[in-house]
Amino acid sequence: MIEKQKIRPDALKKLLEIANDPYGCLADLRKKKRIIGSTLADVPEELIHAAGLHPFLILGTNDPIRHSTAMLPDNSCSLARSNLELVVGYQGAFFDGFVLSQVCDTTQHLCDIWKRKFPDHYFENFLAPRQVARPSARDWYAQECRRLRAALENYTGRKISDEDLRQSFGLYNENRSLLRRLYDIKRDVPALMTNREFFDAVKATFFMDKQEHSRLIQEVLHWADQEKHHVTEQDGYFKAIMVGIVVEPPHLYDMLDEVKGGIVGDNLCTASRYIYHDVEVEGDPAEALADRHLRKPYFTPINEDVRRIYTDLVSLYRERKAEAIFYVHIKYCESQDYDLPDIKAQMRAEGIPFLELETEYQTTHLAQMKTRLQAFCESVIRKGLS
Ligand code: SF4
Structure with missing residues (x-):
């Protein structure tokens, strides 16, 4: 059974390859x-x-x-x-x-x-x-x-x-809806695919021909639908929310995978903020795009009410029954610098386990961060390392 779980469809391998080397592929x-x-x-x-x-x-x-x-x-x-x-x-x-x-x-x-x-x-x-x-x-x-x-x-x-625009809207909406379906499965069956695999599969959509990406995701969905019934090892996973703009370097996903943190929600520009918001196909195309923009959740420099920098997170945490929030803070991001004190204060007030991970794209020495993440998971969530 365990061997079977390790088998990945070629479509998923292809997506991961592209996500990690889009210019070469x-x-x-x-x-x-x-x-x-x-x-x-x-x-x-x-x-x-x-x-x-x-x-x-x-x-x-x-x-x-x-x-x-x-x-x-x-x-x-x-x-x-x-x-x-x-x-x-x-x-x-x-x-x-x-x-x-x-x-x-x-x-x-x-x-x-x-x-x-x-x-x-x-x-x-x-x-x-x-x-x-x-x-x-x-x-x-x-x-x-x-x-x-x-x-x-x-x-x-x-x-x-x-x-032309309506056709593009339809194509992009379909792609987002496939990614939402895959996210649902990943959420329900965290042992099926790693965080890194899922978020890399999403990342590939930003680079590829949309039709081809949808075709590959459909193949992954077909595999996931079959395989999810055979995955028996679900114990030990805790539910995590990933917050930020991007997760870089992507090894942060690997670290969370290692401690069995299954991401069940996020507000990343490169994930949920993108895949959960479709464009109405009918009506004036420019207005339909504007409506989509207004429906999106806050992103640090773009929001309708500053309190949403924390109220959205609390709602997401409760709605997904999560056990911790991980906040990826891009060093020197001014907007995030402004948000963080309020977010931390609110998380403390709500008693929500919260870990800030400050990174840069060029951060290569991740050992310290890994130790912090493991210690947080052991002491605060009392799970993680087996
Ligand atoms: S400072 Fe950098 S990370 Fe922050 S919003 Fe501007 S471009 Fe994005």
Whole structure:
């Protein structure tokens, strides 16, 4: 039985391979479509897809920073620094253009530098409203979508019809719904697949052709549906909530896997904040995209009510019957720096076991963090290491 549980379908192996080496695995993509890189968060990739281009989310590099130190101060977050490093030092030739989101002061400066570094590439900023409770927010976002749509049409020399957009919405909604189904199974049967496997399978969607990603996820779902009835080893897992923007380096998932922490909920930009929010296919496409933006839960620089930085977490924790919250704090992320004292105070007040993990993309010495995580699990959750 145990041997059987170790067998993974080829589709899952392929997804993990792509998640961990998208530039190597997807080199052929460039022969088929022009590649448009975007950055977190909330660039409406459906618009880029409907324009006949390939949207590709730039998610930084864990490789050493060599070039971007000369362009961004050392106390800017490693997500911004490693994104810039990736395109300037490693993978610039992969992209034909960029649509970059401005969500904080760092990304604002980053966009200016980026544009100057790539004068021969297509370039657009995308300015999502950050205070989404304002009456003007919906209109603003819809206008930004219309502006981006016109800019993409200008770049490709081809009109994007409403029908093109609806097809893209349908394709992306279907992909998200498949990922939601897989998350449900993973939640119910934590021993079926590791945290790392599930979140890597999700991560691959940000890089791949959507249809191909959905096809592979369908195969994984087929396997998971069959296999879940044979997985008997469920004991010893505790339910964890993962909070933050991204989980980097991804070895943090491995650490949680080692102590049998099964992630049952998250608010990551690279997971739930993406997969739980569809676009209405009918109606005005720009307004449908704006409505999706307003429905999303808080993300540190974008929220409707500052109290939601902790009330959303408490609700998620209770709703999923979790036993601990792990907060991935990207060092020098100003927005997270502001949120953390309030979040910690609220978690203390609610008696919720909470562990902050401060990391950088280039953090390679993870032994100390591993020890802290194991100690937390042993002493606070009284589970973990067997
Ligand atoms: S929100 Fe935080 S992590 Fe994201 S780019 Fe801004 S400072 Fe960096």
